[in-house]
Amino acid sequence: MIDLNLEQVCLRQGDFTLSANGRFRAETLGISGKSACGKTTLLELIIGLRRPDHGRVHMNGEVLDDVASKLHVEARARRIGYVAQDADLFPHLGVRDNLLFGAARADAGGPDFGALVSALGLSALLGRSAKGLSGGERRRVALGRALLSGPRFLVLDEPFAGLDEVSRRGLRRNLMYLHGYFQIPWILVSHDRSDLRGLCGTILGVKDGVLS
Amino acid sequence: MEYLGIFAFTSACAALAVALALPAAAGFGWLLARKDWPGKALFETLCTLPLVLPPVATGLILLEILGRRGWVGAWFWSWFGVDIAFTWRAVVMAMAVMAFPLLAGSARVAFEGVPRRQEDMARTLGLGEVQVFRRVSLPLARRGLLAGVLLGYARALGEFGATITLAGAIPGRTETLASAIYSRLQLGQDDSIWPLLLFSLCGAFCLVWASQQWLRSPRTPA
Numbered sequence: 001m002i003d004l005n006l007e008q009v010c011l012r013q014g015d016f017t018l019s020a021n022g023r024f025r026a027e028t029l030g031i032s033g034k035s036a037c038g039k040t041t042l043l044e045l046i047i048g049l050r051r052p053d054h055g056r057v058h059m060n061g062e063v064l065d066d067v068a069s070k071l072h073v074e075a076r077a078r079r080i081g082y083v084a085q086d087a088d089l090f091p092h093l094g095v096r097d098n099l100l101f102g103a104a105r106a107d108a109g110g111p112d113f114g115a116l117v118s119a120l121g122l123s124a125l126l127g128r129s130a131k132g133l134s135g136g137e138r139r140r141v142a143l144g145r146a147l148l149s150g151p152r153f154l155v156l157d158e159p160f161a162g163l164d165e166v167s168r169r170g171l172r173r174n175l176m177y178l179h180g181y182f183q184i185p186w187i188l189v190s191h192d193r194s195d196l197r198g199l200c201g202t203i204l205g206v207k208d209g210v211l212s
Numbered sequence: 213m214e215y216l217g218i219f220a221f222t223s224a225c226a227a228l229a230v231a232l233a234l235p236a237a238a239g240f241g242w243l244l245a246r247k248d249w250p251g252k253a254l255f256e257t258l259c260t261l262p263l264v265l266p267p268v269a270t271g272l273i274l275l276e277i278l279g280r281r282g283w284v285g286a287w288f289w290s291w292f293g294v295d296i297a298f299t300w301r302a303v304v305m306a307m308a309v310m311a312f313p314l315l316a317g318s319a320r321v322a323f324e325g326v327p328r329r330q331e332d333m334a335r336t337l338g339l340g341e342v343q344v345f346r347r348v349s350l351p352l353a354r355r356g357l358l359a360g361v362l363l364g365y366a367r368a369l370g371e372f373g374a375t376i377t378l379a380g381a382i383p384g385r386t387e388t389l390a391s392a393i394y395s396r397l398q399l400g401q402d403d404s405i406w407p408l409l410l411f412s413l414c415g416a417f418c419l420v421w422a423s424q425q426w427l428r429s430p431r432t433p434a
């Protein structure tokens with residue numbers, strides 16, 4: 001279960017301001033909004049890559065950011081699995097090493113490598129370089145890498161963007177299977193609300209930098 | 213054999229100088245690329261000085277510091293009983309100082325070329341800053357760093373002004389390719405200059421060519 005509490009959160013970037021206030025509880029949370037409305041900024045704030053200028057961020061009872069008391073939990077300590085829009089695989093590593101990159105952090109009870117590779121259909125890719133993978137393959141490797149780091153929950157930024165219909169359906173199946181198998185909650189972001197239907201119990205909207 | 217000895221001595225000193233300067237230059241290049249701190253511009257200017265100062269002036273400053281009466285040289289003499297100035301150590305130090313700006317500059321460009329998103333991704337996967345540097349920044353910057361090493365090595369091989377001021381040109385002890393050419397020119401031994409010149413030319417050409425090829429080789433983003 002995700003219990004995200006944003007108290008008067010404000011983050012300014014030049015002319016753009018992101019504002020969020022509210023408590024959101026869901027097993028699977030979707031965030032939708034047009035391009036450049038602040039979705040990725042909000043995600044980066046949740047995973048700890050950005051600091052708010054004002055307010056507090058709580059997640060499942062833990063304070064992650066509190067500007068007033070100058071508290072900021074670093075991204076590495078948040079245990080949030082992040083799948084970026086461009087997958088951001090490490091180009092100097094092969095698929096296997098990309099997958100195992102953050103595995104040392106995972107508890108003994110983390111996902112089994114073989115089972116995960118099999119579930120994501122990555123067995124045939126293990127010996128390949130990260131370069132030259134298709135868009136769908138890169139997303140699946142990034143998803144596996146995030147899961148193997150033993151996160152409390154996943155954050156996926158536009159996982160379906162740029163994929164053809166077959167890859168979209170495949171990734172959607174992967175996500176639903178993984179959710180059932182690993183019982184991992186997620187926050188999923190997409191500019192297309194229809195991507196979120198069936199995958200997210202609660203869907204929030206971001207418009208002009210305001211989360212509602 | 214005499215020529216080979218001079219070439220081997222110069223090559224070895226240049227390699228040692230680059231090895232000595234590289235960790236500091238890579239660290240400094242990373243700091244310049246990734247961090248802001250008060251006095252950054254001052255440090256950057258100081259680091260670039262050996263490139264623009266007359267090399268003899270750099271050598272003189274080094275002599276003041278590393279000579280037996282200099283604050284580092286005196287400390288070295290009292291603790292280890294060894295001299296730096298006018299020994300092979302002085303050759304290495306002069307080469308290291310002269311190669312440092314090239315190494316640090318290349319490192320800076322190389323680290324600036326590493327996508328910050330890759331480093332951020334590593335942080336979300338639980339890596340601390342040292343691990344991010346070792347497992348992401350350094351491997352992704354290696355191409356630029358190696359090109360810098362080749363350029364720095366080429367610069368060290370051809371070093372003259374600072375070396376002759378700090379180390380002299382003592383045959384068999386501190387004589388490098390550049391100082392050997394100069395000495396023979398002064399003595400009118402024109403015939404013995406050509407093999408040394410050929411060594412210098414071939415070495416410099418190969419290193420600069422390799423550095424450029426290395427930087428040009430194709431890369432595919434993942």
